[in-house]
Amino acid sequence: MTAAALSLALSACSGHSGAGATGSSSSGGGTVSNTGTSNTGALSGTLVGSVKTAGKLTLSSGGSPVAKLKAGRYKITVADKSPARSFVVQAKGRSAVTISGVSFVGNHSVTLTLTAGQWSFYTSAGVKSASSFTVTA
Numbered sequence: 001m002t003a004a005a006l007s008l009a010l011s012a013c014s015g016h017s018g019a020g021a022t023g024s025s026s027s028g029g030g031t032v033s034n035t036g037t038s039n040t041g042a043l044s045g046t047l048v049g050s051v052k053t054a055g056k057l058t059l060s061s062g063g064s065p066v067a068k069l070k071a072g073r074y075k076i077t078v079a080d081k082s083p084a085r086s087f088v089v090q091a092k093g094r095s096a097v098t099i100s101g102v103s104f105v106g107n108h109s110v111t112l113t114l115t116a117g118q119w120s121f122y123t124s125a126g127v128k129s130a131s132s133f134t135v136t137a
Contacts, residue, residue, distance in 0.1 A: 043111070044072025049121065053082040057131065059121050066133045071116045072079050077109040078108060085123040090120040091135075 040070035040081075047066060049059045059066045078087045080100040087100040087108075100108045102125045116137040 008085045008116045022082050029036060029093060041073055043075055044075050044114075045072045047074050047076045049076055049078035049087055049099070051078065051082045051085050051123070053081045055082050055085040055123060057085070057087060057121060057123055059133070060129065065131075068136065069114060071114055071135050071137050073113050074117065075113060077107065079107050080104055086124055089119065091115065092120075096124070100126065 045061060047059055047061050049057065051057055057077040059080045061069070076089075076099060078100045080087060083103055084107050085105075086098055088096050088098050089112075097112075099110055114135045116135050118131040118132060119135055121132040122128065
């Protein structure tokens with residue numbers, strides 16, 4: 001299991017421009033960490049994602065579904081209960097970033113930079129339904 005190198009401007013670790021991200025995951029007592037570049041500054045908030053056993057994905061802030069956020073650095077924690085689904089985030093016109101992979105079950109946290117624009121989160125396996133939210137400057 002590897003942690004995704006993220007920035008949602010997208011991933012400085014994978015050669016895209018934008019801020020980096022840090023992440024860690026745990027499953028069965030193990031932890032994997034990945035640290036990107038240019039990851040300084042205060043967090044703008046925390047988002048909580050989930051992958052339900054049946055594959056349904058959710059993303060919330062303060063207990064409410066995410067619809068609109070201000071641009072900035074966010075910690076995203078995903079509780080993945082499905083060995084057959086993943087949690088992927090993508091900005092319109094940008095490369096997709098997998099936060100929690102298909103075979104991963106457990107908790108995974110990343111810190112990433114959301115830039116202004118339209119964003120979506122979805123699973124890369126099974127039913128292809130996406131939910132979207134807007135990030136404003």
